[in-house]
Each structure stands twice: as C-alpha cells, then as structure tokens.
Amino acid sequence: MNNKALLMECAKELFYAKGYDAVGVQEIVERAGLTKPTLYYYFGSKIGLLRTLLETRFEHYLPQVKDLAAAGSDIRGTLYRLGEISCAFYEEDRQFYMMMMALLYSARENEAYQAVRPYFVELYESVVQAFEREAGKLGNMRGRQRQFAIGFLGTIHQYLFLQWETDPEEASGRIGGEQIASVVDQFMYGIFT
C-alpha cells in the first residue's frame, strides 16, 4: 500500500472510531508513521482527505444503484437487488460504511456533512426514480415515492446497523439472500411475514 492509500486507511479508522472533528491531522499522520506535509502534499487539507476518501469508495457503489434505478424489473426485485448492493457495500468495509452514516446524520453546517451530502442526494434520487417507475403499477402509492425511498434506505440501514451492533467483527459471515429478502418483505408487507 502506498502512502496516499495508507493515509486514507488510517484516517478512515480514526474518523470511524472518534468522528471527523475529534480527529487531528497530527493523529492521522502519526498512525501512518508519516508527517503532516505528506498529508498536505496529497490532499491539500483535512477536508480534502475526507473528500478523496468518499469519492474513492463511492465511485464503485453509486453507479450500481443508478444502473439499477434506470433498468429495473418489478418493485420487489428492484428492492431486493438494492438490498444486495447495499449489503455488499457494507461488508466491503464496515468501518467506512458506519463512518459515512455518522457523517450523514451529522450537523448541516458541518464541513464533513457537506462532503457526503451530494452522494446521498444522488443515491436518494435514484431510489425515488425506481419507485416512480413503479408508481403506475402500484395504484395506491399516492405520491409517497419520496417517503418510500427514504423509508426503504432507512430500513436497510437499520438492519445493517443492528447487524453491526450484534456482530461488529464480522464473526458470523456475510449476510445471506434470505435475510435480505426478509427485510424487503417486512418493508413491503409489514411485520407479520
């Protein structure tokens, strides 16, 4: 691993554990066994490091969701696939996933929040689009596409959150297809399933 990647990895671990604002630049470079000018050479600033980190990880995830929203089959299949993609993204790097969610829920005027926001707007819009495409078929959607989009993303996240709280060290293996199906069904048909 080169020093640029090393710095991103160390930063991610610290942001995950302590939060963006609570981590100092000094701390990051010390963990990497480097010095501050090296960090500033690659990223220009602390927020620049976070932005690069987000960009690098999201560029593999977002296109998958956008393709899905554009193509897509029935609503259940689409949601299932979205669940799969999200779980894969989560399992690829749990620390990154949890760091990112913390940023998403952080204060609006915070630089770190503003750095993740655009990615979530894109993600959210794609999911809204998927629901909108199905709106004709589901007669009773009544313009609740946005509510469903947020609701479904939130449901997936809650499931992953519970998964992570129960088993933070990935001891119980990957999340299976049945589990994803169960979450999708609970979202679509309620808890009596």
Add this chain to the structure above:
Amino acid sequence: MNNKALLMECAKELFYAKGYDAVGVQEIVERAGLTKPTLYYYFGSKIGLLRTLLETRFEHYLPQVKDLAAAGSDIRGTLYRLGEISCAFYEEDRQFYMMMMALLYSARENEAYQAVRPYFVELYESVVQAFEREAGKLGNMRGRQRQFAIGFLGTIHQYLFLQWETDPEEASGRIGGEQIASVVDQFMYGIFT
C-alpha cells in the same frame, strides 16, 4: 431566562448547527454574552454541559415511554402511543431532537456519543419490553422483538427526519394523529396501506 439555561440553549443551537466537536467553549459563551468561567462554574466542563442538557430534556420524555412499555394495551395501540410521544418530543424542540439523533449516530469512542448512549439503551429496552409483552399474541414474532424495536424506532425517526427536511421551520403545524397512524400501519402492514 437565567444564565445557566441561557448557556444550555446557546450550546444546543450550536451543537445542532455544527456538531459537538466542532463547537468551541468560547463560541458558546460569546453567543450567550458571557465568559468561560461562568460556563465552568455551572457545568464543570464542556461534556458536563452536554450531559446536563441531555438529562434535562430526557427526564420528561423517558418516563413516558417506560410507563407505556410497562402498562400498554394491544401492539398497535402501544406503537401509536409511542409514535405520539416521540412526535411530541420532536415538536417540543426540533433542534434538540436532531442534535440528539446526530449524537446517537456518531462514533462510538466519542465522548458525546457516550453521553447519549445510556438514554437510548433505556428507550430501546422499554420498546423491546413492549414487543415482548405482545410476543405471546403474535405467534410469528420468532424472537424478532429486538429487530422490531429498532425497526420501529428507526421508522419513527425517519418519518420525523423527512418531516424536518421538508419543513424545518415548523411551517405546516403539528403532526396529526392520522399521520402517526399511517406510519404505524406502514410498519405493521407494509406499504400497501
């Protein structure tokens, strides 16, 4: 408003807008038109200020939830009531509610997270208890009480989150009973309701 309450109010506004770690003690006292020793006189430390703030607001909210979980009627009624209580808590002070949620989703090793955690553990345990009381009646719960508890709390929060994003300045009035019922029904019976 006395200076102690004034400091808590100013701190809340800043924590809400910028996040706990991003706000300095100096900034808080300047907004309040006071000086640092006054803050340290009342709260001892920055984290002490946050703790007092949380304690003050939660002591009106948590007992309501605990009573509900202990008494309770049918599951739908219980969830509806829980929705009502949560919405009231949200509307009492939206900034506080959103600040608190940001803390809840923040990094585990962060002091601020550790300050809110106990309140959420209590809240969560109460809701689990409510589901557990109903477990006998709902044959197919299959030990998913914890999942349902997190799921329902998450659903409520998502609804309030969407509400707040759409209308941050409380322009459209209080959340009505029909809306709460709609969220409860969606959780229980899915999106085709």
Add this chain to the structure above:
DNA sequence: AGATTAATATACCGTTCGGTATACAAAATG
C-alpha cells in the same frame, strides 16, 4: 550526467482549544 519532478522531513506559523487562578461584585445568611 544533469535537470527536473515527486515525495518526504524538520521546524515552525498564528490561532484556537479546553480549562483555571484570582479577584470582585451581588445576594443571601448569621
């Protein structure tokens, strides 16, 4: 080989951080 560029370190900048020693004023208490 010489020049240039990329990558890293030493040592420092001014500012802000959370926190405090001390003094003083106001209010409550004897």
Add this chain to the structure above:
DNA sequence: CATTTTGTATACCGAACGGTATATTAATCT
C-alpha cells in the same frame, strides 16, 4: 452589619489545532 455563598469577569495556562516555508531525498526524464 459582618460574613459567607453565589455568580461573573480579567487574564492567563500549556497543549493541540490546521496549515506552511524550506530543505532534502529519491526517482524520472532529457
């Protein structure tokens, strides 16, 4: 009225903050 308690301000602490001027090394290019 004297004394203690409560509340607030001035002025400061050392440490850490994000960031940089400059030098040096290592690799690449001509």
